[in-house]
Amino acid sequence: MSPLKVLIADDHDVVRKGLKMLIEEHAGWQVCGEARSGREAVEKCSQLNPDVIVIDVSMPDLNGLEATRQIRKACPRTEVLVITHHDSDEMAAEVMDAGARGYVLKSDSDTDLVRAVEALSHHKPFFTSRVTEMFLFNRGSRVTDPAEMMRNRLTMREREILQLLAEGKTAKEVATILGIAIKTSDTHRTNIMRKLDVHSVAELVRYAIRNKVVEP
Amino acid sequence: MCRAGLMSSTRVLLADDHPFVRRGLRTILEATDHYAVCGEAADGRQTLELAARLTPDILILDISMPPPNGLEVAAQLRLSHPKTRILLITMHDSEEMLRAAAATGASGYLLKSDAEELLMVALQRVEQGQFFVSPAFDEALAEQLFG
Numbered sequence: 001m002s003p004l005k006v007l008i009a010d011d012h013d014v015v016r017k018g019l020k021m022l023i024e025e026h027a028g029w030q031v032c033g034e035a036r037s038g039r040e041a042v043e044k045c046s047q048l049n050p051d052v053i054v055i056d057v058s059m060p061d062l063n064g065l066e067a068t069r070q071i072r073k074a075c076p077r078t079e080v081l082v083i084t085h086h087d088s089d090e091m092a093a094e095v096m097d098a099g100a101r102g103y104v105l106k107s108d109s110d111t112d113l114v115r116a117v118e119a120l121s122h123h124k125p126f127f128t129s130r131v132t133e134m135f136l137f138n139r140g141s142r143v144t145d146p147a148e149m150m151r152n153r154l155t156m157r158e159r160e161i162l163q164l165l166a167e168g169k170t171a172k173e174v175a176t177i178l179g180i181a182i183k184t185s186d187t188h189r190t191n192i193m194r195k196l197d198v199h200s201v202a203e204l205v206r207y208a209i210r211n212k213v214v215e216p
Numbered sequence: 217m218c219r220a221g222l223m224s225s226t227r228v229l230l231a232d233d234h235p236f237v238r239r240g241l242r243t244i245l246e247a248t249d250h251y252a253v254c255g256e257a258a259d260g261r262q263t264l265e266l267a268a269r270l271t272p273d274i275l276i277l278d279i280s281m282p283p284p285n286g287l288e289v290a291a292q293l294r295l296s297h298p299k300t301r302i303l304l305i306t307m308h309d310s311e312e313m314l315r316a317a318a319a320t321g322a323s324g325y326l327l328k329s330d331a332e333e334l335l336m337v338a339l340q341r342v343e344q345g346q347f348f349v350s351p352a353f354d355e356a357l358a359e360q361l362f363g
C-alpha cells in the first residue's frame with residue numbers, strides 16, 4: 001500500500017518540526033512537503049497532490065482559511081485539517097465554511113491530531129469534542145454581526161487582496177504578487193473598501209485585525 | 217516522564233500549552249547529547265509544580281499559557297528557585313513584552329519564529345550565565361534590559 005502523503009503548512013519552524021515528528025511516527029504516513037505561508041501551501045498542494053494537508057490559520061501572505069478555499073478548488077481530493085490557537089465558535093464556523101473537514105486546536109493533544117489525520121484519510125470529518133461542543137452549543141444563538149455579513153459578500157479574490165493590503169502591501173505590490181494589472185488591483189481595492197464601508201487603509205487594517213484576517 | 221540522562225547532561229523542563237510546539241522543542245533537544253528533557257508542562261500551575269519537583273537547570277517557558285502566564289511563573293520561580301535559568305519563548309515581538317520579560321529576571325527571550333534556528337545558541341548562552349535576546353530586537357536595548 002502506498003503511504004499516506006501529508007503536507008504541513010505553518011510559519012513556525014518549531015511547530016512544523018513537532019507536527020512532522022508526530023505524523024512520521026505513524027506507520028504508513030509520510031510528510032511529503034512543508035510550507036511556510038498560505039500561498040506556498042496552495043502551490044505545494046498542486047505540485048504534490050497530498051492526501052491530507054495540515055494547515056495553520058494564522059500565516060503571512062495568505063492565511064490558512066483563504067488557502068483552504070483555494071486548495072479545495074484546485075485539489076478537491078486533498079482533505080484539509082486546520083489547526084489554530086483561536087478557540088471561538090466563529091472560527092469553527094469559518095473553518096467549515098472554507099471547506100476544511102477537520103479542525104484541531106493547537107492546545108489539543110497529540111492524539112487528537114493523529115485521530116484527525118486518520119479520519120480525514122478515510123474522507124471522514126473530524127472535530128475534537130471541545131470544538132464540537134463549542135460549535136453545537138453556540139451555533140443556534142450565534143449572532144450575525146453586520147460586518148461579518150458584509151465580509152461574506154467579498155469574493156475569494158477580494159478576501160485574498162484584503163489580507164495583502166492589511167499586511168501593508170500597496171496596490172502595485174498586490175498586482176505583482178498576484179500577477180494581475182495594477183489597474184485591476186486598484187479596482188479590487190476600491191470595491192473592497194466600498195463593500196466594507198471603510199474609507200482609509202487604516203480602517204481597512206483595523207477591520208482585518210478585528211475579523212482575524214491578519215494577526216495584530 | 218524523566219529521561220535518564222548522562223551525568224553531564226543539562227536538564228531542561230519544557231512549558232508550552234501547545235503539544236506540537238513541545239514536540240518540536242523536544243525533537244531539537246533530543247538530537248543533542250548535551251540536553252535531556254526532564255519534563256513537560258502545559259500550563260502555568262503545572263510548570264510551577266514541576267519546576268519545584270524536578271529543579272531543572274533550564275526552563276524553556278512560553279509566555280502565553282493558561283494561568284498563571286509565563287511572566288508570572290518566571291517572576292515566581294526566580295525567587296523560589298533562583299538556580300533554574302529561564303528562557304522565555306514567545307510569538308510576541310513587541311518591545312513592551314521584552315521589557316516585561318526582562319523585569320521577571322529571565323535570562324533569555326527567544327521568538328518562536330527563531331526557535332529552530334537559534335534554540336541551541338540561546339540555551340548555550342543561558343546555561344553559561346549570559347543572556348540571549350532574539351536578533352529582531354535592538355542589540356543595545358537587549359543589553360540594557362538583560363545585560
